[in-house]
Amino acid sequence: MFVEITNTPRDYAWGSxxxxxxxxxxxxxxxxxxxxxxxxxPGSPARIVGEERTLAEAVDxxxxxxxxxxAAGAPLSLQAHPTxxxxxxxxxxxxAAGVPADAxxxxxxxxxxxxxxxxxxxxxxxxxxxxxxxxxxxxxxxxVGDDARIAPLIExxxxxxxxxxxxxxxxxxxxxxxxxxxxxxxxxxxxxxxSWHTVRSLAEHYPGDPGIVISLLLHTVVLKRGEVLYLPAGxxxxxxxxxxxxxxxxxxxxxxxxxxxxxxxxPELLSVLDFRPLPAPYLAPEEPEPGVRVFRPDVPDFRLTxxxxxxxxxxxxxxxxxxxxxLALGGDVAIGDEHLRPGHxxxxxxxxxxxxxxxxxxxxxxxx
Numbered sequence: 001m002f003v004e005i006t007n008t009p010r011d012y013a014w015g016s017x018x019x020x021x022x023x024x025x026x027x028x029x030x031x032x033x034x035x036x037x038x039x040x041x042p043g044s045p046a047r048i049v050g051e052e053r054t055l056a057e058a059v060d061x062x063x064x065x066x067x068x069x070x071a072a073g074a075p076l077s078l079q080a081h082p083t084x085x086x087x088x089x090x091x092x093x094x095x096a097a098g099v100p101a102d103a104x105x106x107x108x109x110x111x112x113x114x115x116x117x118x119x120x121x122x123x124x125x126x127x128x129x130x131x132x133x134x135x136x137x138x139x140x141x142x143x144v145g146d147d148a149r150i151a152p153l154i155e156x157x158x159x160x161x162x163x164x165x166x167x168x169x170x171x172x173x174x175x176x177x178x179x180x181x182x183x184x185x186x187x188x189x190x191x192x193x194x195s196w197h198t199v200r201s202l203a204e205h206y207p208g209d210p211g212i213v214i215s216l217l218l219h220t221v222v223l224k225r226g227e228v229l230y231l232p233a234g235x236x237x238x239x240x241x242x243x244x245x246x247x248x249x250x251x252x253x254x255x256x257x258x259x260x261x262x263x264x265x266x267p268e269l270l271s272v273l274d275f276r277p278l279p280a281p282y283l284a285p286e287e288p289e290p291g292v293r294v295f296r297p298d299v300p301d302f303r304l305t306x307x308x309x310x311x312x313x314x315x316x317x318x319x320x321x322x323x324x325x326x327l328a329l330g331g332d333v334a335i336g337d338e339h340l341r342p343g344h345x346x347x348x349x350x351x352x353x354x355x356x357x358x359x360x361x362x363x364x365x366x367x368x
Contacts (some may be wrong), residue, residue: 001336001349004284005055005221005325009033009069016073019243023069023121023154023329024343032073038345038365039066043251046345048326055347057281059323065302067325067345067365068246070118074215075202075240077260078128078211081114082272083233087253090268105263109252114300116231116248117283118239119306119363120223121329124240128198128218130235131163133277137216140195152176163217163275164305170210171257177210184213192305194220201240202259211258228304229282230297234274245327247365249301292316296368305364312356320351324366331360 009020015034021027024036037044040062045054058064082090090108099106099164118125134157145154156166170177185207188199198220202212218236221229223244231237236257255269256262285293291311296303312333320335326348328340336354340346340362348364356362 001060001347002316002335002351003055003347004049004340005038005347006049007037007046009046010035010037010044012070012356014074014076016071018132019071019073019122020069023071023243025237033071035071035246036069036079037097038068038327039063039064039250040334041066043252046347059349060251062212063323063325064250065365066248066250066357067327067363068240069243069327070246071243072239072241074205074329075259076238077254077262078214078236078257079254080236080257080269080273081231082108082255084113084167086233086272087111087113087130087251100360107253107255107263107265107268112251112253113233113299114249114251114253115233115297115301116246117228117295117302117304118223118231119228119245119295119304120225120242121245122243123225125223125227125244125361126198126240127221127223127229127242128215128229128240129221129237129280130219130231131217131275131277132219134158134160134162140193140216143191144183144187147183147187149176149179150187153180157217161279163277163331164270164273167214167217167275168266168270170214171269173210177213178208181210181212181226181288184216193319193325194222198240206242206259206271209259214258221280221282224287226306228283228295232281232297232299234272235281236273245304245363247304249299289316300368302358303366303368305366307356307358307362307364309361311319312358312360312362315355315357317355318364319339320348320354320364322349322366324348324364326365327363329359329363332358333360333362334358335362
């Protein structure tokens, strides 16, 4: 089965106005274009080209994953996602309490987890991801440690075990936090480095938000094109700027932690966050053959296969038995007897062994 699909980009305010259109060879809408959803998710199911049906109406069961083209022209909210067990418990708890499904203060829209990966398409893709050691944060703050407004933060982050309490103090706007935010923003005007670059950007888009200072507790990650970041359950993160391919479990469960006017449930957020200082979660690919990279996180919901233009051109053979979404970029791609133009996508199922051809790069999202 080969069905060409399309969709209209979501117009979230943080979206770039040009990046998705330029990537896919389309005319820009004139407004922000943040995410192009390719899947069966009910929030924006892909449409079948030439028909009135959505992909969700054409398949027997919904896909467990959602592929997106994501273009961040401004920072997204700080957020985290629950484990499967936390999602089930939270969904049942809010249902039992009678919380409306569309309530803005609802935390759990479904009973599923929402791990995700982001593949950088732009030369740089900036993100916040996970807590780093307090030693790293103290090192970044060292040049401004004599500011009396910043000293309380330095005093509180004595060791890594303090991260939870410090985060709660910041997100709850405890005593001294507003002055601390102002001091950190002032310091960013004269301090250099990736973390201070992040502070300046967040202060521009979310003035006075505690997330500005929280960012100093986190890794600022600058992905290069072709690198991938994996965001598992409990990982606090925010995409800051750039164009990428996002692949995630098909869930809507988001617990926000700043940089947003939306509802923040601090106790629930604290219950799901992983406060362990860990290395930035880059995801290395498997390479079954030259030019074919498989990004496979430690969840069964999805994997991303990227076949570069050289491998496509030499006619690499792919096993395409599982339901999948394919996206061609940079040139045409033939998939067996079928054909994808650059910037176009298709739903694949039970194609068996199919040789590729053409000049483009092929992205294939499938179950893990």
